[in-house]
Amino acid sequence: MSATIKDIAKKVGVAPSTVSRVLANKSKYYNLETAEKVKRAAQELGYKKNQAAVELVKQHSNVIAAVVSSVKTNFAGEILDGIKDEASRHGYDLIIVYSNSADSKEQERALLTVIERPVLGVLLLSIALSENNLNLLKDSEIPYCFLSMGFDDNRPFVSSDDIEIGYKATKLLIENGHRNIGLAGIDMYPYTGRLRLDGYKKALQEIDVDPKDSWIQSGDYSYISGENAMSNYGKNTELTGIVCVSDMVAIGVLNQARNFGFKVPDDLSIVSIDGTEMCKIVQPQLTSISQDFYKMGIKGVQQITDNIGDKNQQFVSIHIEERESVKFIK
Incomplete structure (x- = not known):
C-alpha cells in the first residue's frame, strides 16, 4: 500500500495540513527546514501523488x-x-x-x-x-x-439562521404568556449554539427578563442532553417553558419531566427546534421551529x-x- 500524507506527517512530526501545503508548493505557514524534512520523508516512504x-x-x-x-x-x-x-x-x-x-x-x-x-x-x-x-x-x-x-x-x-431560530422559539413561548423560559441542550461551540443563545437572549431582553445561569443547560443536541437538562432544572423548577435545541433534546426533556410528575403542556410548555418526524410520534406532539433539512x-x-x-x-x-x-x- 502506498504512503499517504498522514504517513509523512507522522514520520516528520507535523500536521497533515502542513504536508499537504509543502507537497503543493504553498510556501505560507511553514519554513524551509520543515519543507526539506517533508520532502525527504516523502521520498523515503515512496510517496507518489495520485x-x-x-x-x-x-x-x-x-x-x-x-x-x-x-x-x-x-x-x-x-x-x-x-x-x-x-x-x-x-x-x-x-x-x-x-x-x-x-x-x-x-x-x-x-x-x-x-x-x-x-x-x-x-x-x-x-x-x-x-x-x-x-x-x-x-x-x-x-x-x-x-x-x-x-x-x-x-x-x-x-x-x-440560528439567531432567528433561537429568537422565534423563545418569542413563541413569550407570546403564550411565559416569562421564565429555559434553554436546554445548547452546545458550547462558537457557531450554532452561540447564535441560538443570542436569539434566545434577544427575545427575553425585549420583555426585560434577564435569564438566570441555571436556565441555560448545555449539551450536545442528544436525547441524554435533554434528560440531563430537565434533571438539573429539578422537580421544583420555576420554569414554565423550555426551548429545546433539537427534537431529541425535547424528547429527553419531555420524558424526564413526566418522571417528575409534570404534565406537558399543563405544567410545562416545550418548544422543539428542528421539526423532524420525531415531533409527531411522541405524546403530546411537539410544537417546533422547523427547518428544511432536505x-x-x-x-x-x-x-x-x-x-x-x-x-x-x-x-x-x-x-x-x-x-x-x-x-x-x-
Missing part, C-alpha cells in the same frame, strides 16, 4: 463525499436524503463518512479518508472543523460546503456541482409548526 486522481477531481469525478457528525441526533437523515436525491438526479454517487463533531483527530481521520480519494466535492454536516483541519480541506483544493452550520467569515454554507441537502449539492465558489452562503427558511406541547398561561 495525479490521475487529481485530474479526475478537477474534471469529471462523479463522487460526492458527506462527512457527518456522529452525535446521536436525527436531523442528518433528512439532509442526506436531499443530498442523495439531488446527487442521483445528476448521476453522482455518494460516500458517507462519520466523525466526532468536536474531536480534531477524528475530523482529520474523516477528512483524509475522503480527500485522498477522487471526489468532486465535500459536504460537512454540522461539523465545526478545527483550524488545522479547515486548512487541510482548503489545501486539498476540493470544493466544499458546510450544511446546517453558518459562519461569520467567508466559509461556504447552507443553513438556517432543502439544505439539495442546495449543498448544487453549490458543489455548480461551482459557485467558496464565498457563497445561503440561508434556508424556517417556520413554526404548532402542535400540542405549548399552552397559553395568564
